[in-house]
Structures are given as C-alpha cells and as structure tokens.
Amino acid sequence: MSVVGLLGGTFNPVHNGHLQLAEGALIEGGLDSIMFIPAAHPPHKGEFNIIAVQHRLRMLQLAVSGYEYYHVSTLELDRSHPSYTIHTLNTLRDITEIDTVYHFIIGGDAFLEIETWFHWQEVIHTTNFMLAHRSGHAHDDVEFLLVRNGFAPLDDDQKIWKHHQYGNVVRFLICQIDDISSSDIRKLRSSKKPWNHLVPNSVGRYIVNNSLYC
Numbered sequence: 001m002s003v004v005g006l007l008g009g010t011f012n013p014v015h016n017g018h019l020q021l022a023e024g025a026l027i028e029g030g031l032d033s034i035m036f037i038p039a040a041h042p043p044h045k046g047e048f049n050i051i052a053v054q055h056r057l058r059m060l061q062l063a064v065s066g067y068e069y070y071h072v073s074t075l076e077l078d079r080s081h082p083s084y085t086i087h088t089l090n091t092l093r094d095i096t097e098i099d100t101v102y103h104f105i106i107g108g109d110a111f112l113e114i115e116t117w118f119h120w121q122e123v124i125h126t127t128n129f130m131l132a133h134r135s136g137h138a139h140d141d142v143e144f145l146l147v148r149n150g151f152a153p154l155d156d157d158q159k160i161w162k163h164h165q166y167g168n169v170v171r172f173l174i175c176q177i178d179d180i181s182s183s184d185i186r187k188l189r190s191s192k193k194p195w196n197h198l199v200p201n202s203v204g205r206y207i208v209n210n211s212l213y214c
Contacts, residue, residue, distance in 0.1 A: 001099045001100070001101060002032050002033075002097065002099065002100045002101070003029070003030060003031050003032050003100075003101045003103065004031065004032060004033050004034070004035055004100060004101070004102050004103070005022070005025045005026065005029065005031045005033070005034040005035070005102075005103050005104075005105045005130065006034075006035050006037060006088075006089075006092075006102055006103065006104050006105060007021065007022055007025075007034055007035070007036050007037065007105045008036075008037040008038070008039060008076070008083075008085070008088070008104075008106075009037075009038065009039065010038065010039050010050055010056065010182070011036070011038050011056050011059065011060050011182070012050050012051060012056055012182045012186070013056065013059050013182055013185060013186075013199060013203055013207060013212070013213075014036075014056075014059050014060045014063045014182075014199070014200075014203060015180050015181075015182060015185055015198050015199045015203075016178060016180060016198055016199060016200065017177050017178050017179075017180035017181075017198075018036075018063070019063065019064075019200070020175065020176070020177045020178060021105060021107075021132050021173075021175070021177050022034050022036075022070060022105070023175070024132065024173050024174075024175025024176075024177065025103070025105045025130045025132075025173060025175075026069060027175070028130075028171070028173050028174065028175060029103060029130055029171060029173075031069075031103065032069070033069045033070070033071060034069060034070050034071070034105070035071050035072075035073050036060055036064060036070065036071065036072045036073065037072075037073045037075060037076055037088060038053070038056050038057055038060055038072070038074075038076065038077060039076050039077075039083040040053050040076055040077045040079060040083060041079070041081065041082045041083055051212055051213070053077055055206075055210060055212060057072070057074065057077060058206065059203045059206050059207070060072050062200065062202040062203055062206055063199075063200045063202065063203050065202070075088060075091060075092070076088055084117070084118040084119070085104070085117060085118070085123055086117075086118060086119040086122055086123050089102065089104070089123065089126070089127060101128065102127070102128065103128040103129065103130050103171070104127050104128065104129050104130070105129075105130045105132070106129060106130070106131060106132070107131070107132050107133075108131045108132060108133050108139065108142045108172075111129065111131050111142060111145070112141055112142060112145060114145070115145070124149055125149075125150075125163065125165075125166045125168065126166065126168060127168055128168050128169050128170070128171075129168075129169075129170045129171070130170075130171045130173055131170060131171070131172050131173060132173045132175065132177055133172070133173070139172075143158070146161050146170060149163075150163050150164050150165060150166075151163050151164070151170060152164060154169075158172070159171060159172050159174070160172075178198075180198050184198075185198050185199065185213070186213045189207065189212075189213040189214065190213055190214060
C-alpha cells in the first residue's frame with residue numbers, strides 16, 4: 001500500500017511554511033510521498049495578484065527539487081475550469097492504483113471553510129485529512145466542525161479523529177510551522193522590505209530574475 005499526501009494551493013509564491021508543513025506531514029503521518037498540486041483557477045480566490053501559471057509552477061518545481069519524496073502534479077493546471085477539490089480527488093482515485101491511500105494536507109484555518117466548498121459533504125466524508133495549526137486560529141472551532149459532521153477522537157490525546165460511518169480520519173499535526181503567508185511575501189517584496197528569508201533560495205532568485213511581485 002502506498003500512502004500519499006496531497007498539498008494543494010496557489011503557491012503564489014511557494015514559501016518555507018509550505019515545505020515545513022510537507023515535512024511535518026511526511027514524518028508524522030508516515031507518508032511515502034507528497035504530491036504538490038498547484039491550482040490554475042482557485043475558486044475561493046480572485047484573479048488579483050495571482051501571477052501566471054508558468055511562474056508558480058516553476059517556483060514550486062525549484063522548491064521541491066532535491067527532495068526525493070516530493071513531486072509536483074499539473075493535474076489542476078491542465079483544466080480550463082476552476083480547481084475544485086472533489087474533482088481532483090476523484091480523478092486521482094480513478095487514475096492511481098487501488099491500494100493507494102491519499103491524505104489531504106491543509107491548514108486548520110482553511111479547513112474551517114470546508115463547509116463552503118463545492119460538494120463539501122462528499123469531500124469531508126470520503127477524504128483523509130492532515131491538519132496543521134496556525135497561530136491565531138482556535139483549535140476548538142475545528143473540533144466543533146468535526147463533531148457536527150460525524151467525527152469522534154480515537155484516543156484521549158485527540159490527535160486522530162475518525163468518521164463513525166465512513167471511516168475516514170482527520171489527523172492533527174503537531175509540527176511547528178512558521179507563520180508565513182504568500183500575501184505577506186508579496187507585500188514585503190513590493191514595498192522593498194526583506195522577504196528573501198521566507199522562501200527557498202532558488203525561489204528567491206527566480207522571483208528577482210523574473211521581476212515578480214514588484
């Protein structure tokens with residue numbers, strides 16, 4: 001059996017926090033690999049400040065180069081319509097081996113919005129999740145969401161929750177992730193303030209060489 005983590009996003013740009021999240025999920029979740037899935041047309045975000053697909057893809061490829069267990073998928077980039085999570089998950093299930101198990105890696109703050117997603121009931125009932133906590137966001141709110149959607153903790157430490165009917169699980173990650181956002185990096189870059197330390201060196205060079213986010 002192969003256990004694969006899925007880490008999606010606009011990656012506008014990819015930053016050190018993304019890589020810290022991937023490393024934490026890989027280690028804590030016992031994953032065999034992680035698939036980074038950049039979105040071409042994210043349905044929850046406007047087009048403002050989202051740079052061209054080829055730049056975001058190239059920066060992501062640079063960021064994960066040298067990591068044996070990290071891979072970049074263009075599955076969502078090849079679509080002409082918005083990248084809905086349920087479509088991506090169903091496509092992956094159709095095209096991969098039957099013994100492949102997927103875990104969707106996401107921040108707890110983003111998970112709190114899941115009830116606004118397209119076909120969210122199907123997503124939450126059929127998908128394993130790994131959740132990372134970000135400072136400033138209440139952990140209790142995530143637990144309340146899980147309870148009202150049929151999940152219960154498997155043990156006293158409440159790190160893993162399981163759906164009582166469908167059997168899929170939600171794991172809370174304990175890894176430390178720097179409080180970085182792509183929007184902060186864009187603002188720092190455009191205002192001529194230090195930002196390079198927030199992204200991999202190869203990504204920083206690419207941003208400068210291609211005059212991005214100026």
